[in-house]
Amino acid sequence: MTSRVDMLLRSWSWSRAPALFKVVLLLAISVETGLIHNVQGKNYTVGADYVNVVGNASWTNTINGLSQPAALEAAYQKWADSVNFTVGDTINFDYERGQHTVYLVDTKSAYTSCALTAGSGQTLPYGTPTTYTIKDTDVVLYFTCTVSGHCRAGQKVKIVPFGVTVSPTPAPLPPNNVPDSAHASSPSMGTIAMLLLVLLSIFQAQSYGSKSPVTL
Ligand SMILES: [Cu+2]
Known part of the structure; x- marks a missing residue:
């Protein structure tokens, strides 16, 4: 031949x-x-395209300016379930300085009950955006905001790296939800x-x- x-x-x-x-x-x-590719990791913005906000800051305690705790928490969780996080991936929290914080809660119970007492977690240093990079030792990550009432308002998200957490009814992802590095496939x-x-x-x-x- x-x-x-x-x-x-x-x-x-x-x-x-x-x-x-x-x-x-x-x-x-x-x-x-x-x-x-793996060394660089991907960038994901919390709530992007799942949480409707006024402006671009998707780390918030309201939906389009209205307090809707259950809907907001559900929207953040849908977003989290739409992403397969792995080591080196960066989670971006996009918000205006002074309006919110990013608090990594130590325990599930503190996260669930919004019992954010001293020592229940740590505040991530502010950045534009504030970021958290997934480590290989991460199991479950509980994030919320320490501004009074914001945790109870639904500004919280649970992230399970490496887990297969595909939501049962996946929402259609708008094109701009795709991480930048995934465009060139x-x-x-x-x-x-x-x-x-x-x-x-x-x-x-x-x-x-x-x-x-x-x-x-
Ligand atoms: Cu807040």
Whole structure:
């Protein structure tokens, strides 16, 4: 089965490939296989597209300015269930400084009852946005806000990293809910590069084979 393509590729050797090409190819493979991707992690904004807010700050104690505790908590939980968090992923809490806080609660009971006493957790330092990066030791993360009444108003979210927490009736995700790094998917450059590399390895082995035996 010697095609014209086969003959063409036989004349090509990996060892003769330009160094830059090899670097690009290996980089593409690293990205595609997740070696680089996992180190960077993905960014997720809490409540994005699930919690309707005035403005863009989706870490809030109201829905469109109205207090709706049950609906707000449910919306945050739906958002959390729509994401598969893993190590290195960053959770963004988007809010105006002074309006809210991000409090990582130690226990489920403190989270459930909003009993946020001293020592029941820790406040994350403010940032634009305030962030939390998932660690490999994380099991369940309980987040809420320490501003008076906000926890009871439904400003709380439970995040289970690594868990398969797909909601039974997944809401359709608007395009802008997709994390940035996920936009560049489908048959990507990395996939194509990988196929090329496999092909080249085979043909290189064949061309060596004419001089000395090579086992694949
Ligand atoms: Cu708040």
